Amino acid sequence: MNINQATDYGFRAVLFLAQQSQSEVVEAQIIAQSQVVPMRFLLKIMPSLIKAGIVRSQRGIGGGYALARDPRDISLLDILEAIEGPIYLNRCLIDEDLCTKQGPPDCKVHLALADIQERLNNDFSGYSIADLMG
Amino acid sequence: MNINQATDYGFRAVLFLAQQSQSEVVEAQIIAQSQVVPMRFLLKIMPSLIKAGIVRSQRGIGGGYALARDPRDISLLDILEAIEGPIYLNRCLIDEDLCTKQGPPDCKVHLALADIQERLNNDFSGYSIADLMG
DNA sequence: CAAAAAGTATACTGGAGCAGTAAACAAATA
DNA sequence: TATTTGTTTACTGCTCCAGTATACTTTTTG
Numbered sequence: 001m002n003i004n005q006a007t008d009y010g011f012r013a014v015l016f017l018a019q020q021s022q023s024e025v026v027e028a029q030i031i032a033q034s035q036v037v038p039m040r041f042l043l044k045i046m047p048s049l050i051k052a053g054i055v056r057s058q059r060g061i062g063g064g065y066a067l068a069r070d071p072r073d074i075s076l077l078d079i080l081e082a083i084e085g086p087i088y089l090n091r092c093l094i095d096e097d098l099c100t101k102q103g104p105p106d107c108k109v110h111l112a113l114a115d116i117q118e119r120l121n122n123d124f125s126g127y128s129i130a131d132l133m134g
Numbered sequence: 135m136n137i138n139q140a141t142d143y144g145f146r147a148v149l150f151l152a153q154q155s156q157s158e159v160v161e162a163q164i165i166a167q168s169q170v171v172p173m174r175f176l177l178k179i180m181p182s183l184i185k186a187g188i189v190r191s192q193r194g195i196g197g198g199y200a201l202a203r204d205p206r207d208i209s210l211l212d213i214l215e216a217i218e219g220p221i222y223l224n225r226c227l228i229d230e231d232l233c234t235k236q237g238p239p240d241c242k243v244h245l246a247l248a249d250i251q252e253r254l255n256n257d258f259s260g261y262s263i264a265d266l267m268g
Numbered sequence: 269c270a271a272a273a274a275g276t277a278t279a280c281t282g283g284a285g286c287a288g289t290a291a292a293c294a295a296a297t298a
Numbered sequence: 299t300a301t302t303t304g305t306t307t308a309c310t311g312c313t314c315c316a317g318t319a320t321a322c323t324t325t326t327t328g
Contacts, residue, residue: 001137001221005287008224011243041288060296063303076246087135090142108266109145112210116257123250132242139316175317194325197274
């Protein structure tokens with residue numbers, strides 16, 4: 001029951017970009033060194049953030065990464081989902097056929113887990129990158 | 135980001151025991167068949183629930199399992215922790231030395247994750263087995 | 269006391285995901 | 299055109315997951 005390391009690195013990388021002067025691209029190496037993230041590993045994570053529209057990139061000399069939108073519009077859930085996909089507390093919440101009780105309303109466990117999962121999603125989406133910049 | 139299958143089976147097994155007549159032991163095979171849990175797998179899970187004081191067992195002919203305490207005093211968190219250990223959203227919440235920022239108050243990511251983790255724990259402990267019996 | 273019926277403990281297995289590394293590739297700039 | 303940057307794909311060692319197998323202990327019953 002945890003986030004994976006890539007997601008943690010993603011949080012820190014995006015927060016770091018948010019703290020740079022607006023729309024200035026920062027080299028991967030600068031991000032990696034300042035956040036103590038293995039450079040190669042960071043490079044593998046960034047494309048997921050780009051596809052999600054959270055970060056933009058620039059290639060070639062003087063290239064790097066910058067935020068693609070306002071830090072107030074980037075939640076921790078956005079980053080988490082970009083990197084490790086949506087939260088599913090239990091496989092029966094992905095595919096109801098996997099529920100031995102054929103899902104709600106009979107399966108009370110299913111209902112409880114669905115509720116907890118929704119709260120968890122709300123908790124992650126309740127934090128924006130801007131909230132962490134103070 | 136999910137509970138493991140053993141924990142899900144644990145939820146269902148304990149709920150099933152709670153629905154039996156009080157303090158009557160039920161064979162593992164009955165539990166396994168009714169909850170569609172592989173018998174051998176269930177047998178491996180049960181000792182964790184016993185060590186946590188949630189379930190008691192009886193060996194020999196006519197043996198089986200029964201609840202060890204009131205369903206109102208068994209939360210989903212109790213079962214989850216018995217089977218897969220405590221929830222740690224991130225490794226930096228286990229050992230602050232693993233936080234690249236040496237933990238709070240400097241590391242805002244750390245603080246946010248600690249808050250979300252606490253809410254998640256509360257959400258799981260907010261459901262008792264009795265709540266699921268209705 | 270012996271046999272059978274339960275649960276207990278330990279170890280194994282195939283598969284998947286995690287964390288990180290490596291190498292070839294593509295684009296942008298000087 | 300050479301260099302610098304990011305992109306893509308594949309690989310590796312490791313751990314955990316889900317489930318299975320085997321040998322063992324306890325308890326009851328005949």
